[in-house]
Amino acid sequence: MFGPKNQPPRWAPPSWTWTTARLHLLLRELNWLVEDALEQPSVLSSSSSYDDGVPVSIRACLDDLYKLWKQRIEERRPFQYLVGCEHWRDLILSVEEGVLIPRPETEIIVDLVDDAVTGNETLRNGIWADLGTGSGALALAVARILGVGSGRVVATDLSPVAVAVASYNVERYNLQGNSVDLLAIHHISPVKILTGYKLKFLNMNQLALDGGVNGMNDLIHLCNGATSMLKPGGFFAFETNGERQSKCLVDYMDTKMKGSFYSINIRLISLESKDS
Incomplete structure (x- = not known):
């Protein structure tokens, strides 16, 4: 659809990049969810693809994994709440509903x-x-x-x-x-x-x-x-x-508080929009 090099056409809407980025994010999250469910995650790193016939054992029921991913897609439930943790700086933090990620x-x-x-x-x-x-x-x-x-x-x-x-x-x-x-x-x-x-x-x-x-x-x-x-x-x-x-x-x-504070600075952070 996008030509031989899989590039967007010249008339592609502005949302194309955002949509593509979101799809890549969802794919990464799905990979993380699957890897986390494996008894031996190293099996994936030694395989060239998911369908190369290598047997794997999982710690969770497939139906449960499907329900979790369905919540992510249909309810847009944040991935961090699905897995119960967030990687932040050099920390792995427990999170759950009711706590800001x-x-x-x-x-x-x-x-x-x-x-x-x-x-x-x-x-x-x-x-x-x-x-x-x-x-x-x-x-x-x-x-x-x-x-x-x-x-x-x-x-x-x-x-x-x-x-x-x-x-x-x-x-x-x-x-x-x-x-x-x-x-x-x-x-x-x-x-x-x-x-x-x-x-x-x-x-x-x-x-x-x-x-x-x-x-x-x-x-x-x-x-x-x-x-x-x-x-x-x-x-x-x-x-x-x-x-x-x-x-x-x-x-x-x-x-209003003149003389109470000094060296007041604003630090603006510019990050790409992320879809949760």
């Missing part, structure tokens, strides 16, 4: 933390906070950067499901009690719960998808609270929904 964009916060603590032992040995921890991805990544015996990360979430998942992930990497503390917050101010700590780092990783009419409620709330929670020279990072919201926050911090 860690996104590639969030990795930039970890990089910023790494830059901030490099050569700054005061920051490295401080108390850091991840508000709205979800799967615990950010808390775990920051704790690993700080190193055992250095600072601590206080991770909080309103959702009992998220706290349970994050606890599992923290235990999986043997950081419970040593580097990461988990707190379940039940409908109280996320800043007030941390009054026992003098923080070096405060992060808001989308405490809830509903941030009010303009999506700024929680962000403004944390801006107001951060001035009394952060030590001088501390580090404060938001993940927002885009450039416009970021500029609104910067304007608020520059005008």
Whole structure:
């Protein structure tokens, strides 16, 4: 249909690239699902194709695999929820419905933390906070950067499901009690719960998808609270929904909270659109 070189015709609609990319993604996910179900995944790597007659044993019923893949295609259920995990940076994290899947964009916060603590032992040995921890991805990544015996990360979430998942992930990497503390917050101010700590780092990783009419409620709330929670020279990072919201926050911090913050920067991340 696309000619001898399988290229799109000149009149191909703009969605052609997106559709092709999505098909490639689905094919990769199907391969991962099949490989994960095999008793010996190495069998596939030694085979040239799926139909070369090599016998395989699977750990799951074919009907169950079919039902899972049907959910992915017909219900567009995220692949990470199908398999119960997400590969994020150098971590393999447990995830489930009710917990946000860690996104590639969030990795930039970890990089910023790494830059901030490099050569700054005061920051490295401080108390850091991840508000709205979800799967615990950010808390775990920051704790690993700080190193055992250095600072601590206080991770909080309103959702009992998220706290349970994050606890599992923290235990999986043997950081419970040593580097990461988990707190379940039940409908109280996320800043007030941390009054026992003098923080070096405060992060808001989308405490809830509903941030009010303009999506700024929680962000403004944390801006107001951060001035009394952060030590001088501390580090404060938001993940927002885009450039416009970021500029609104910067304007608020520059005008309404003039003199409270310094070195305010916006880091824009440009990633290709991904279909879930």
